[in-house]
Amino acid sequence: MTERAAPPSSPLLDVCDVGKHFGGVYALNGATLAVEAGEVHALIGPNGAGKTTLIHTLSGALRADAGRIRFAGQEVGGRAMHERAALGLARSYQITNVFARLSVLDNVTLAVQARTRDWGTSFRFWRPFARDTAIVEEARALLERVGLGALAGRRAGNLSHGEQRCLEVALALGTRPRLLLLDEPMAGMGPEESARMVELVERLARQVTLLLVEHDMDAVFRLADRISVLVGGRVIASGLPDEIRADAEVRRAYLGDEA
Amino acid sequence: MTQLILEQALNGLQFGLMLFLLAAGLTLVFGIMDMINLAHGSLYMVGAYLAAAAAQASGSFLVGVGAAVAGTALLGVALEVSLLRRLYARDHLAQVLATFALILLANEGVRMLWGAQPVLLNAPDALAGPVEIGGFFYPSYRLLIIVVGLAVAALLYWVVARTRVGMWVRAGASNREMTEALGVDVRRLFTVVFACGAGLCALAGALLGPLLAVQVGMGESILILAFVVIVIGGIGSMRGALVGSLLVGLVDTLGRAVLPSLLREFASPEVASTLGPALASILIYVLMAAILFWRPEGLFPARA
Amino acid sequence: MGLYVSSTRRRALAVAALVGLCALPWLAQAAGQGFYVSFASRVLIFALAASSLNLVLGFGGMVSFGHAAFFGAGAYCAALLAGAGVAAAPLVWLAAFGAAGLLALLIGALSLRTRGVYFIMITLAFAQMAYYLVVSLPGWGGDDGLPLSGRAPLFGIDLKDDTAFYYAVLALLAASLFAFDRLAHARFGRVIQGIRENETRMEALGYPVFAYKLSCFALAGAFAGLAGALLASQSGLASPSLLHWMQSGTLLVMVILGGVGSLYGGVLGAVLLLVAEEVLVEITPHWQIGLGLALLAVVLWAPQGVAGLFARRRGDD
Numbered sequence: 001m002t003e004r005a006a007p008p009s010s011p012l013l014d015v016c017d018v019g020k021h022f023g024g025v026y027a028l029n030g031a032t033l034a035v036e037a038g039e040v041h042a043l044i045g046p047n048g049a050g051k052t053t054l055i056h057t058l059s060g061a062l063r064a065d066a067g068r069i070r071f072a073g074q075e076v077g078g079r080a081m082h083e084r085a086a087l088g089l090a091r092s093y094q095i096t097n098v099f100a101r102l103s104v105l106d107n108v109t110l111a112v113q114a115r116t117r118d119w120g121t122s123f124r125f126w127r128p129f130a131r132d133t134a135i136v137e138e139a140r141a142l143l144e145r146v147g148l149g150a151l152a153g154r155r156a157g158n159l160s161h162g163e164q165r166c167l168e169v170a171l172a173l174g175t176r177p178r179l180l181l182l183d184e185p186m187a188g189m190g191p192e193e194s195a196r197m198v199e200l201v202e203r204l205a206r207q208v209t210l211l212l213v214e215h216d217m218d219a220v221f222r223l224a225d226r227i228s229v230l231v232g233g234r235v236i237a238s239g240l241p242d243e244i245r246a247d248a249e250v251r252r253a254y255l256g257d258e259a
Numbered sequence: 260m261t262q263l264i265l266e267q268a269l270n271g272l273q274f275g276l277m278l279f280l281l282a283a284g285l286t287l288v289f290g291i292m293d294m295i296n297l298a299h300g301s302l303y304m305v306g307a308y309l310a311a312a313a314a315q316a317s318g319s320f321l322v323g324v325g326a327a328v329a330g331t332a333l334l335g336v337a338l339e340v341s342l343l344r345r346l347y348a349r350d351h352l353a354q355v356l357a358t359f360a361l362i363l364l365a366n367e368g369v370r371m372l373w374g375a376q377p378v379l380l381n382a383p384d385a386l387a388g389p390v391e392i393g394g395f396f397y398p399s400y401r402l403l404i405i406v407v408g409l410a411v412a413a414l415l416y417w418v419v420a421r422t423r424v425g426m427w428v429r430a431g432a433s434n435r436e437m438t439e440a441l442g443v444d445v446r447r448l449f450t451v452v453f454a455c456g457a458g459l460c461a462l463a464g465a466l467l468g469p470l471l472a473v474q475v476g477m478g479e480s481i482l483i484l485a486f487v488v489i490v491i492g493g494i495g496s497m498r499g500a501l502v503g504s505l506l507v508g509l510v511d512t513l514g515r516a517v518l519p520s521l522l523r524e525f526a527s528p529e530v531a532s533t534l535g536p537a538l539a540s541i542l543i544y545v546l547m548a549a550i551l552f553w554r555p556e557g558l559f560p561a562r563a
Numbered sequence: 564m565g566l567y568v569s570s571t572r573r574r575a576l577a578v579a580a581l582v583g584l585c586a587l588p589w590l591a592q593a594a595g596q597g598f599y600v601s602f603a604s605r606v607l608i609f610a611l612a613a614s615s616l617n618l619v620l621g622f623g624g625m626v627s628f629g630h631a632a633f634f635g636a637g638a639y640c641a642a643l644l645a646g647a648g649v650a651a652a653p654l655v656w657l658a659a660f661g662a663a664g665l666l667a668l669l670i671g672a673l674s675l676r677t678r679g680v681y682f683i684m685i686t687l688a689f690a691q692m693a694y695y696l697v698v699s700l701p702g703w704g705g706d707d708g709l710p711l712s713g714r715a716p717l718f719g720i721d722l723k724d725d726t727a728f729y730y731a732v733l734a735l736l737a738a739s740l741f742a743f744d745r746l747a748h749a750r751f752g753r754v755i756q757g758i759r760e761n762e763t764r765m766e767a768l769g770y771p772v773f774a775y776k777l778s779c780f781a782l783a784g785a786f787a788g789l790a791g792a793l794l795a796s797q798s799g800l801a802s803p804s805l806l807h808w809m810q811s812g813t814l815l816v817m818v819i820l821g822g823v824g825s826l827y828g829g830v831l832g833a834v835l836l837l838v839a840e841e842v843l844v845e846i847t848p849h850w851q852i853g854l855g856l857a858l859l860a861v862v863l864w865a866p867q868g869v870a871g872l873f874a875r876r877r878g879d880d
Contacts, residue, residue, distance in 0.1 A: 085769030114768040122750040360858035367851035490684040537699035544692040
């Protein structure tokens, strides 16, 4: 990779005072967050706290109204979604968002092919894709990694919910991101599927920095190196899992909701 | 010059109101059912022909208009129940293909019944002369069209804004699933809406019949204008349809009247006489493209 | 719809069709129906225009209702060049290809900001603009259109001969379809099909979606322009009716009829529609009734187009 090395002290993702409102309603109100390279950073918060809005704002699906977002030492707040993705900022979707009518393998090859820094541009009008065997091989390897190797030929829309969640992750991984925004990977999963997803995320954590939004607290405290708590559009606490567990404000604002 | 502009402005208003009669039905069909109906202009044509035939048979223009509205509304119900219903769930392409086929059927059907030549529809004799408004003369028949157009627009506005049915229609246009979940029979509502839309088309066709030629193909040119109107106004929005209609009517009519002489002020006569008509004829499309460029969902988006 | 893969069976069918088409002038002469050579050229030209629309519509997923603008632009380009004394067919074709492509680039750059129904309508509006401009520009023949004095020769081959012209059209159509086939299987083709399937996801994967859509739109416009130039040469006239919205509609109907997103859908649709017209005209003066009913039948009972009726059912699992 040919990234410009950021100073060692600066975090991989630096979110500062980000605001986003819809009409008069503030979904984000000065959210500040730092994700260090290599960590699994969990983002928790009650329903309506603005977690998904934050993910949208980070990935570029929405533009922030205020604040700045730095990724790998570059300001990305004004960049389009595809530019951020090309820089290595990938995301998965909370509501499964795969290519339902394409085969599982085609889904992943499209993701791998997107990596122009390794494969060059896709503005190729003549040369058959079939000759790009390396892309297909990598896609197959990726499917093995997420446990979908045997289903490569299936139509993605025909997979079970849990399998589609795994494919969702595989798509995001195909771009070889430096930071992966995982938006509720366990959403709608049964206990068995969840356990498998936790294992998958644990394995992922060794290769890529993760910002994980999740409701399943067992999973969060098992996986996360650090946790940030988003309430009412701002981050009220950020720290090690034990610190968060002990934080009085968090208990009041957040855990109080569940009790 | 002022006289000319005033007269053309009235003509534009008159044309805009007639466009609104078409656009009102079209925008609701589009907004509620997400259905592209290319055959909307054919209903307008059928209405004009029915009016001509009934007026000739009865000797009364009024009977002609009434028969046209009723007959076309019935045709609309028949079409909706037999065919269009099956298309709501399909994609836009299927709708384009099916309603394109309806245009062919309508054109050929009319040609078989009434022949290829334009038919005559005369305005009532009592309205043949001009009337004096504030010092200048304006054809009384055109004035009648303006009055009827304003009345229908007001009535429609009242129905949509103030009545229970109107509330359902507005709800259906902004969120169909939710409306159904709340217990409104959207299917039947839509048959009614479609019938009213067809009746309004026929009213426009009958009223414009004496001014324009009643002939095969008259529906296609006005259909595109109606589409321009609803896209400018925002699909599914009644208010948008009204504003869009008046905007298109005025811009088109005034543009044709004023633009060539306006250009002469800035450019040489040759350039003006060359560019003037060309610019005037594309003015509304420029307007539409500009509006979509800055407001991709039209002036009054119906969906949140 | 999955990503496009042309089966060996379909390729074999295409080659067989090509051989049959090569023999067509000879068969027509033998049957004493020389007129049909000219008709066949016309059908093939529309096949090219419809196939180019299928590129944006079927592969790119963009429902363009203004494709006639590019078709007509090519025709007028050919007529203007003929009037200026350009007497080399390849030059005319290239110019029409380029001019229509540029026009499509411009219209696409503005239209592709909108989505769905609004995109359909804005492309329609731009095509109407082009129509009215062409009709009202002085020296462009108004409603009557621009006549062409003759057909420019192709490297010394006289294309005024209908058979020679037919072969030129056939060669261009075959070459274009070959190019579309390559395109569909190349990286670019996969990307535009991915965009058709799920635009947001493609954007999130890092593809500059707008640039791909615009390229596809412009390329399709260019091929439509080539078809327009051929049609002007064939009929000896660049008519404004080529830019009329009914023409855009007809091209759409051809694609839907033949099969959206199937490589030969445009060809199949053009052949079906024009041959049906030709046959129905012989039977009844009210042939549009028959055509209308046939189209309705296709919508209701063959939703994948006629090509879909022949396609083998592909099991997934």
